[in-house]
Amino acid sequence: MWGGNVTAFAGGIAAAGAIVAPSVRNQMTYEQRLASMANTAFAEQNTAGRRTGMRSMDQLIRRSVAVGGGSKETAADTLDTLLASGAVDYTTAEKLLPMLQKYATATEADPKELAQIAIRLKQSFGISDNQIPTALNMVIKSGQLGSFEIKNLAKWLPQQLAAANALGMNGLGDLAVLLGFNQASMISAGSPDEAGNNIVNLLTKINSQDAANSAARIKFNGKGIDLPGTLVRARSKGFTALEAFSGLTDKIVANNPEYQALEKQLKSSTTDSARQEIMQSQAKILEGSAIGQIIADRQALMALVAWRANRQYGNDVIKGVNQQRVLPLSQQSGEQNFDLIKGTNFYKVNQLNNTRDFAQMDAIQPLSDVLGKLSGELNDYAGAYPGLTKALAGAETAIKAMTAAAWAFAGIKFLSSAGAAATAAGTTAAGAGTAAATATRIPGWAGRLGLGRVLAPFAVWQGAEAVPLMQVSRGDAEARARLEKGNYPNDQARMLDALKSRPGLMDAWDEVKSWWASPSNIRVPESANGYPVPPFAQQPAVQTPINITTQLQVDGRVLAEVVNEANGQSAARGPQGGPH
Template sequence: NLDSLRKQGIEVGRLDRAYQMLGRTARQADLKAQGHAQINEGRASVKSAVGRAAVGAAALAVPTKVSADYNAIIRDIAIKAGIANAPEEKQMSRTIIDTSRDTGMARNEVATVVNELVGAGMDLAKALEYAPVAAKFVIGQGSDGGETAKMINALGQNAKITSAKEMQQALEAIAFQGQAGSFEASDMAKWFPELLANMGKLGITGMDAVTQLGAMLQVQMKTAGSSDEAANNLKNWMDKISSSQTVDAYGKAGIDYEASMQTGIQQGMSTLESSMALAKKYIEQTDPKRAAKMAEATAQISKESNPEKAKAMMASLEQALRTGDIFSDMQVKAALTAYMQNKELYGQLKRESREASGILDKNLAERRETSSQKWKEMAQSMDDAMRSVGDAIRPITDGVAEGLTSVAKGITSLSDRTPGLAMGLTVLAGGALTLQGLLGSFKIGKGLFSLARGAMGGRDAKGVQKVFVTNAGDDDKEGGKGSKV
């Protein structure tokens, strides 16, 4: 048998060594495979730990940020109102949250409206009382929260509207007029603050200021190309009413301006309405024929259904008003033209808007039925849930923030004084790893060690190794035994 093996080229004396080499090769492969598996397991463990830590941090960061942003607005209001850290601050926050839930207006937007009102000098209690009706107007009329707050402030300061009931009535009237004409309620919120100031200078306040201004803006839209143009035309008219140039022009025409204005007021007209009536009288007195043509043209324009013809007739009427004196200003002339053409509409809108009620609730309900608003409120409810969680954990997160701030300041101070400690501090900071992260790192190290052992033939890096030396001359001896060293 041995001869047969030798004839086939097999060195029987070396079989034992071959078996040993085969064993070592298998062991190397096994260790390398084990090393790769350990490294992959450790890497996955570390990645999982870091991932979970990141997700956990993000989960805490979101509600913390939402709560902090809202709390910043609340504190700003509280500081202005002098109730910071007082029980009233929490009650204010609760009122704002409830208003948001009941009206569908975003919580921070409600808080911003209250902040605008308080910032303009309004008492906090009154601002909170106005918040629900303001929110109804914003959502129902598609208005801007900031502009609505400015309008409410103007209604209080310039129109002298001071009760919640009258404020709601005023906003109902504005909403009604916005739907009755083409000068929308959201545009009124933009222009009312400035124009109400002019009305106040004319002595027109209360609901009279609201109904007359709203109706007049609707009338102005009949001859203007945009809401801004209509508002500017009316603004220029009011600016010119009592100017010295206007008074002089009336005097030259033989009209006592002050006495005539007073007569109009005694007949139940406001200063604004009296100024329009006096302008008509001025034209009639200075040019009776032109005044007659103007009256005829106005009547025809009101009946004309063809927009192009009405436009041409309007241009003709505007030309008729060019007297070369107080009505030479295009914007002033346009304001007068619009009023004279639509005087009946003005009276109707003024009367009906005063009696308007239920518009705000109706429009709010209609707006909240839309899919768009439903999705907005869904997002707002999620945001408020985050706010609630953030409020609950705020003592902890605030404590962490304070602690980290102290640590950071301490590190800065130590590092500035002893730069050599910076490296040690950085190493110590690594100790913040989670236990799972450390175990993962250990597994990676273990895997690397296994790979190293595999590369060394399955032997340990240290220690005495057994070595077999085979004498070349013993190949022909039976068994092929070598000498063990």
């Protein structure tokens, strides 16, 4: 029984290693991702509870993609971002994920970055779960009203929210102010990243101890400036720290004639380049003023100058985004954008691809389960019998080596045979003493690929990657015998036998099977721990290697060269024997 089992084990291990096609790998990778997220989201539950969580997350991802587009990968990444933050529990994530997928599709933003905004809104700005859809629509509207677009806001807003919260800013109203400052900052900046960074620096500097100390040393109306107190009093009157500091700047520069002259020039300027030059000049004046002492940062000053120079524009942005707060959800910017996008052909095709992707995973699930179970059992068996594992690894290597040898022996014929019928004759199986004659015809593309129906398991083992043009049948044993004798009336007869005798994949398979004797010839040794240990699982005896080198020649020329020449002459003749 051991001989037959070994062959089965060899095929099992080889198949388990090579059958992982893209569709199977896709399903396994997705399952692994769900398991990883379940360990985070359901950490307080046992294994059964986490498996239930995996199924719930799978359904959530499918529903989110169906509602908002994207892909299962982006949805899984976004869900992972939400859960890993610690600010969002699974119940909240179930509400947020479909919306984030939808708004990412509507704005071509990364849903993970939108998730980061939602997380920071909850953590830093006191935004409730019910307010997050409106807050995100305010962000989307801001990108529509200015040149600091949603993708830029998604990158910079999380940092800004944390810095603004340190200044006492929170809620939807303060979010609108921060969005207005971002759009104004973009006007004076050379790039979106510069604009976003300028706002971060301004928020950080206003709240620094250095700024408070510097302000205290500046005399205004005979007294030092109490910067923290000024910001607190402004807050009590409904102004944000940004607005309050801008007002303080107004008072300090009001008596600076040079700065006031630049203000007038700015109001009358109509070109962007001219306005840029004026704002740069204003920043230099501020650097040398009391404001420059309070905020010793060029980037922060540029954000302040941009707001003061474009205050009306910034206020228009604030007003526009605040309108989102009073509109029905269906009329807010993100929803309207999505309504248009979902009618496009690209979106529809993407949704069809998602449907097909999930259907393929569902269809392949049983195979994945079987493959996983088989791999586990084979791995356990390999651990119990390491000698068997070594033998099987050698089998795979040997088959590949014989394949390479067959290519070298008659490669030009393989490339030109184009799937012709192959005949196998008279091969004696080692240890069995039974002659078997088989004839296998490999039609059409299957013949060209070397994938006969009788060798389907072997083709699966190769993973459709090896032996693409190899003949399948055994070489002609009688032709080999005649070649050894060498009695031929002419060179054409010798070449014909040489082509017939070329080795095929069945020769390789016969060689592998011969490594294990038939069941009747295997002696079961003494038991070890109650289990028989077959000899092939034991350490093999060291044997002296036998090296055989065979070279076939025709009139002193290597056979392959003769075959090349013959095939070249054949190719030059047409189907009726004449030239093409």
